[in-house]
Amino acid sequence: MKQVSAFLILTMLVLLTGGSPVLAVEPDEILADPVLEARARAISTELRCVVCQNQSIDDSDADIARDMRLLVRERLVAGDNDEEVVNYLVARYGDFVLLRPPLQPNTLALWLAPPIMAVVIATLSVLFYQTYRRRRLAGTGPDPLSPADRAELDALVDRIASTSPPNPSGLPRSQFREEIKEGLTSQPEQDDDLPEDDGSGEADTSAGNADTQQRT
Amino acid sequence: MRRLIVILPVLLFAALLGVMAALLTDSERNNDPSRLPSPLVGKPAPAISLPPIADNIPGGFSSEDLKGEVTIVNVFASWCVPCLAEHPLITKLAADGVRVYGINHRDKAADAATWLRRHGNPYNAIGFDADARASLEWGVTGVPETFIIDPNGIIAYKHAGPITPDVLERKILPKLREVEGG
Numbered sequence: 066m067k068q069v070s071a072f073l074i075l076t077m078l079v080l081l082t083g084g085s086p087v088l089a090v091e092p093d094e095i096l097a098d099p100v101l102e103a104r105a106r107a108i109s110t111e112l113r114c115v116v117c118q119n120q121s122i123d124d125s126d127a128d129i130a131r132d133m134r135l136l137v138r139e140r141l142v143a144g145d146n147d148e149e150v151v152n153y154l155v156a157r158y159g160d161f162v163l164l165r166p167p168l169q170p171n172t173l174a175l176w177l178a179p180p181i182m183a184v185v186i187a188t189l190s191v192l193f194y195q196t197y198r199r200r201r202l203a204g205t206g207p208d209p210l211s212p213a214d215r216a217e218l219d220a221l222v223d224r225i226a227s228t229s230p231p232n233p234s235g236l237p238r239s240q241f242r243e244e245i246k247e248g249l250t251s252q253p254e255q256d257d258d259l260p261e262d263d264g265s266g267e268a269d270t271s272a273g274n275a276d277t278q279q280r281t
Numbered sequence: 282m283r284r285l286i287v288i289l290p291v292l293l294f295a296a297l298l299g300v301m302a303a304l305l306t307d308s309e310r311n312n313d314p315s316r317l318p319s320p321l322v323g324k325p326a327p328a329i330s331l332p333p334i335a336d337n338i339p340g341g342f343s344s345e346d347l348k349g350e351v352t353i354v355n356v357f358a359s360w361c362v363p364c365l366a367e368h369p370l371i372t373k374l375a376a377d378g379v380r381v382y383g384i385n386h387r388d389k390a391a392d393a394a395t396w397l398r399r400h401g402n403p404y405n406a407i408g409f410d411a412d413a414r415a416s417l418e419w420g421v422t423g424v425p426e427t428f429i430i431d432p433n434g435i436i437a438y439k440h441a442g443p444i445t446p447d448v449l450e451r452k453i454l455p456k457l458r459e460v461e462g463g
Contacts, residue, residue, distance in 0.1 A: 116422055
């Protein structure tokens, strides 16, 4: 059993890491000097295989990628520094050969578009959220009630406010009236904020109403 | 204002679709590999020196040999089908008196010789570039590619891909006339 699970874990590891490309660099290309070879590998990962669109010459098995790898090593052995090697290929294949586009006038849009878009989107998000919040708190959204319903509701609220005794929270009457109004028009989740006896829904309100009348 | 906020994203999306459709259906742009500009155009042809394919095939040339006359340099290979397709047009150009050189790209000498025997050899000289090292020097990405070199050895034009009658009429011949006139 242990062996089986060990085998499974190994298989999964192989599958997971197997996704990364097997080295395209052939043994006969590798330079004897490990320092130069490391530099060659580093440069190769930054250079595009020009016939494969989006693969570095270090990853590609294309003939031209191999030729370019050999050229990189040839230039390094000849004493070029890394920049000179890259420039050598850019002079022949253009900026296209660079996997990482350089920051220069014709690539400004490419480099600046993402941060600009991020700022624009962030600003708009904040503005929209603030407007939404303000409207919600102020209750200035479109009135869900028809004018007739609104009038009836106002009348009802006035009656409750004028007939009820000072409520448990000790709020002045005018403010209490606003609280009732809000409780009747706002979303259910805001109901918690309201005095208990004005709870939720018409049934409760009328019950409360009946209650207060009895007590009066 | 409110309406604008609702309509604007729709308009932007429609504009985006329009741009994409235009780019996708523009066959000129889509099928033309030479839309990637060669940085070598306008610069001296990089120094190369190539041997002949075989003793009985005229050839072997270096960048120096290109000077003095307008020259078309055609990169080809016996294994390359589009090269065979454009071969009659290269032959015609040579017959019309244009100096045409060939770079035999990543080929085997025997294969190249057989191919030239079978389809004709219009080239004034052919350089044998078996390891494609000279092609790399000239920024060649694939075969066929065709360069126009002016009398000073400057690369005046580069076409990637096969020369079709259309390409010949609209690009190669006008450029040749321009270089010869200038």
